[in-house]
Amino acid sequence: xxxxxxxxxxxxxxxxxxxxxxxxxxxxxxxxxxxxxxxxxxxxxxxxxxxxxxxxxxxxxxxxxxxxxxxxxxxxxxxxxxxxxxxxxxxxxxxxxxxxxxxxxxxxxxxxxxxxxxxxxxxxxxxxxxxxxxxxxxxxxxxxxxxxxxxxxxxxxxxxxxxxxxxxxxxxxxxxxxxxxxxxxxxxxxxxxxxxxxxxxxxxxxxxxxxxxxxxxxxx
Numbered sequence: 269x270x271x272x273x274x275x276x277x278x279x280x281x282x283x284x285x286x287x288x289x290x291x292x293x294x295x296x297x298x299x300x301x302x303x304x305x306x307x308x309x310x311x312x313x314x315x316x317x318x319x320x321x322x323x324x325x326x327x328x329x330x331x332x333x334x335x336x337x338x339x340x341x342x343x344x345x346x347x348x349x350x351x352x353x354x355x356x357x358x359x360x361x362x363x364x365x366x367x368x369x370x371x372x373x374x375x376x377x378x379x380x381x382x383x384x385x386x387x388x389x390x391x392x393x394x395x396x397x398x399x400x401x402x403x404x405x406x407x408x409x410x411x412x413x414x415x416x417x418x419x420x421x422x423x424x425x426x427x428x429x430x431x432x433x434x435x436x437x438x439x440x441x442x443x444x445x446x447x448x449x450x451x452x453x454x455x456x457x458x459x460x461x462x463x464x465x466x467x468x469x470x471x472x473x474x475x476x477x478x479x480x481x482x483x484x485x486x487x488x
Contacts, residue, residue, distance in 0.1 A: 284322025
């Protein structure tokens with residue numbers, strides 16, 4: 269589709285751990301997100317935000333409940349569908365926050381390119397096999413956006429898990445090829461990764477940039 273109407277589109281993959289951390293729904297974060305987006309729109313009326321929501325603790329709680337009931341691991345497809353529906357619940361919550369300025373429907377199918385004109389568009393998970401990071405990349409292709417912002421609860425990328433390895437080194441900038449060597453090629457439901465491997469592969473082929481952000485203070 270490309271950007272042919274002069275609008276400045278911003279795609280943000282909003283980590284579910286920010287919306288629903290282990291302590292319940294993070295209303296303080298949602299208030300900050302609401303204020304940030306509305307301030308940015310007031311400063312430039314040509315901006316349009318696409319907010320792609322993750323599943324967060326809701327997905328993990330349902331996953332763990334399923335395991336406890338059946339007494340063994342669930343299939344990857346079932347785990348993915350639990351996560352997808354958690355992203356859709358979070359998406360409806362976020363769309364409600366922006367109800368007065370948001371597109372009335374959640375984007376949850378990515379095989380159709382919608383002509384959306386509202387200042388805020390909220391999207392969720394689609395199919396098993398990847399996280400909502402991948403869906404954000406599909407939107408970037410469809411709407412001609414060459415940068416995806418990944419809003420996360422971590423400040424930096426590391427060469428290995430800093431929660432496990434005390435000698436993990438932070439990385440400020442990395443190529444897609446080098447990142448994929450760290451993250452690998454396989455997706456598993458619920459995996460903890462700054463950007464999922466399927467999305468990373470797609471992102472590299474699309475030739476766009478990914479920015480990992482913890483605070484909503486970017487000059488956009």
